[in-house]
Every structure is written in C-alpha cells, then in structure tokens.
Amino acid sequence: MFPETWQFNIANHINNFVNWLLDTFAVFFDGLSSVVLNLLMNIHSALDAIPWWIIILTIALFAWFVSRSIVTVTILAILPVFIGLFGLWPLAMETLAIILTAVVIALIIGIPIGVLMAEFKPIEAIIRPILDAMQTMPSFVYLIPALMFFGLGKVPGVLATVIYSTPPVMRLTCLGLNQVPSEVEEAALAYGATRWQLLKEARLPLAMPSILAGVNQTTMMALAMVVIASMIGAGGLGYEVLISINRVNVGRGFEAGISVVILAIVIDRLTQGFAKRFEPPTT
C-alpha cells in the first residue's frame, strides 16, 4: 500500500486556478464560446432545414464530380438513406453540424500554421514536438481541457474536436510545402518571384494534394472525436451510442454505430476524391 500520509491532492488547486482563469479572461472565453455556438447553430439549422433528398442529391453530385463512376455515386447516395430508415436522420445532422463546425475552425487554424511551419524553420521546431506529443495522447484526454474551460455542452464538444483534429492538416500542409520539387522553386525564383509569389504561384498549388489529404484526415479525426465528445454533451449519434451502451441495448447501439460508419464512409470518399482531383494534370 502506498503510504496514506504521503497523499497530496492538487485537484483543488487546479480547480481554483481554472476558476481564476475563467474569471480573468471571461471576455475571451465568452466571446470564443458565442462565436463557436453561433457557427454551429447556423450550420445545424441549415442542415435541418434542407430536405433529406436534397442532401442526398448533393452527395450524389459531389460523388460524380470526384469519381465519375456510377457505382460510386449509387453507393454513396444509397448509404445515407439507411440512416433515415433507422430514424436517426436528425441525430446524424446534429453530428454532421458539429463535424463541419470543428473542421472549418480546424482548417482556419491549421492551414496557416502549417504554412508558417514550412516557411519558418524555428516555428516548425517549436510546433512539431507539440504535435508529436499530441499524437501519442489518447483522444479521451482532449475532453479534459475543453471540459475545464467550457463545462458540459456542445461548445466544449466542438473545441475538443478541433484540438484533436487540427494536427493532421497542419502536418500535411507543412509536408506538402516541403516536398515541392526544388527545380520548380528554383525556376520560380529565377524568374523573379518574391517569397510571397513563390508561395502563391508555385508552392501552395503544388502542395494542394497533400493539403487536401490533410483535410481528409482532419475530417475523419473530427468524426471519431465527435462520437467521444458525446460524453461531455456534444449530442448527436455518439450520444445514441453512449446511451445504448449504458442500457446494454445492442440493437439500438448497432443502428447508431452503423450510421456513424456510413457517415464516415461518405465523408471519407468525398474528401479523398476531392484531393485526387488536385493532382497535377497530365493532359
């Protein structure tokens, strides 16, 4: 047994510290919270307002654009119908809204930071170890800071998802920029490109496939996290899974689980196909 007299709890101190932070930076936290909530509500109500068949039609069109294959289009259009048949359509839209909100924020933060990492080596030297450390942490851990600062609800759910899903797009943006062939960069410089022009005209377009692969990964991570974030009140399909687990209702859990998988397949195919469209053309 560990000696009891040695025990030392820092839980209280941490709670106090967080409270102090919350008080001191109330404006910041409230502002952030309302911005995120606003974005989420807008996206959610838009998704709710759109009739289901228009959403499926949009998926089909998108699938056609990225794949040009009837089979792919058919599969990707039929799969979401099952979510509706299970009666989980509104919950799926809730989940999708959180994913979209989180991904939008993750991209707004992640892509510029990825660019900065590639352009300025010291920035990369600081951020890369942080990303590496983040990668080793189990996804549950991301719930804690979100919970600490925003309590239970949708906003912490979105923010935990953002934190969890931003690293891939940062990494792959940086990687894509670093992989631009030196011949192309050299030619651009030789013709008098400024640093900014080099980035805009040559580096970013050539890094596009990699950046979009990052967008794909970020989206998939967001989906995975959203399910977990239901534990702190994000709602959606994840919550349905959680309830089913608690009540040992295998059937209900199965329906919700399949719906999550369907969502994952559709999002993955669409974003991956989109990334492929950006490979340098050969004709």
Next chain:
Amino acid sequence: MSSAIEVSDLWKIYQNGKQQLPLDDVEKLEQLKESGEIVIAVREVSFNVEPGEVFVVMGLSGSGKSTLIRCLLRLVEPTRGSIIINENDVTSMNQKDLTFFRRQEASMIFQHYGLLPHRTVIDNVAFGLKLKGISKEERYSKAREMLDTVGLQGWEEYYPGSLSGGMRQRVGIARALVADPPVLLMDEPFSGLDPLIRREMQDELVKLQQSMNKTIFFVTHDLDEGMTLGDRMAVMKDGKFVQVGKPEEVLADPADDYVARFVQDKKKQIEMADKERSKKDEELSRNVS
C-alpha cells in the same frame, strides 16, 4: 562598350556549418577540403562575355558548372567575388533589386525544365510576365507569339506533363525569351533529350540567335554541342577555369592533360573526317584524270 557579363575572382564554397572560412589561406582551405568539411565548387573564376556572344562552359560532371551559372543569378549565393551583368552589380544587390533584376535582365533555362506542372503551357510561358504584374491579355498575346516562334502553336492549353522532353524545353525557351532579356543562361538545356531532337534544338537555337543576338551563357558537358554553339568556350575542372578560348584554339592547343583528354576524341573524329575527305578528293581527282 562594356562587357555583358563580367565576373572576377568568383568563389563558391559549400560548407556544413557556418564557421568563418579562411579564404585567403589556400593551404587551410585545401585541408578543410581534404577533410570533407567543405566543397569548393567554384574557385577563382574570372571571365568576361561580350554582348551578343555565346560563351560555353564545359566540364565533367561535378566540375562546378551548375553552381557557377546559378551564382550569376544568385540562386546560389557566391562566397566571394564580383559579378556584373549589363552594368548591374549583382553581388551587391539587395533582395528587392535582385528580384527586379531577375525579371528584367537575365532568364535561365534549366536541364530539367523547371516548368510548373499545374499550369498550362501558355501560363508557363507567361509566368515571368505574371510575376511582373502584366495584364492577362498582354501576357497571353506575348506568350502566344513566343510559342509560335518556338514552334508550339496549338499547344497553349496542354499541361507540361503531356509534352515530350523536347517540347517541354521549347516551353522553357519560350518562357525565357518572352520577357526579351538581354542575357540568357542555359544549364545543359539539351542534355536530357535524345540525340536527334538535341541536334534539332541546337540548330534552332543557332537560327534564333542569328535574329535575336542575345548574350548567351551556355553550360554543357558535350564537346560537340560546345563547338557548334560557342563563340568562345571555357573548360572547367574542379571549380576552376583551366582554359578559355575559341573552340578551335582549345582543340588545337589544349592547356593541359585534362583538356587534351576532353578534346582528344573530337580531334580524332575531325582527323578521320579530314582523311576521309582527302581520300575521296584523291579518288575523285584520279577518276577525273
């Protein structure tokens, strides 16, 4: 009139760390070189190129040709020495002047083309003009003209990936010519092409040069190419110019063993051809008589 390109005492030393180099102490430099800490890619190179002249630099792989030509645009930062191109002191320019200089005064053509794979042929040709902020109509009309000149009309909307090597290099040449710079820098532009196409491109360059009269700095490792194109040639070895002169002079009177070995095959070829010709002449005269 002053020279188009004046280079004096140019050095380029690649090094791993950032330590101060003992530039004036040749022995120490040699030691560092032996120990593998530095590579002296260009050493003590001085030369002038006159306006309208085609100056060829020849040398084996690793002799420092690419480094030298990149120094002229400061794509590689020279360690020491001065470069003056059309009365612009390249070595002392700040970043802004340098960018302006690259857009205006000298264009480079690369062995591996250096085209933008995500841009169409016409956008590649117009690239330099775009960087200068020239309007779309103007740069497209100029680019189109240039594509005609290099024989690529009708290929405007294709991407480089679908072109053959020869055609890609034509795009590279059009891109270089479109801004009409007085100086062209060419780093083994035809080395990646198969012999027939290479020949064709060389002939076309000669023809083009007759009408445009640029100052051309041409790097190659192919003696034939150097002889056909060059008004003068420099032979480079381990970063140094070991001989500079007219191609015939270099051929007739090699400065050292290295140059002699470089040119000996060519010499033999020419001697053979001469013999053949005199034999034919003899036969001819015999037949006539």
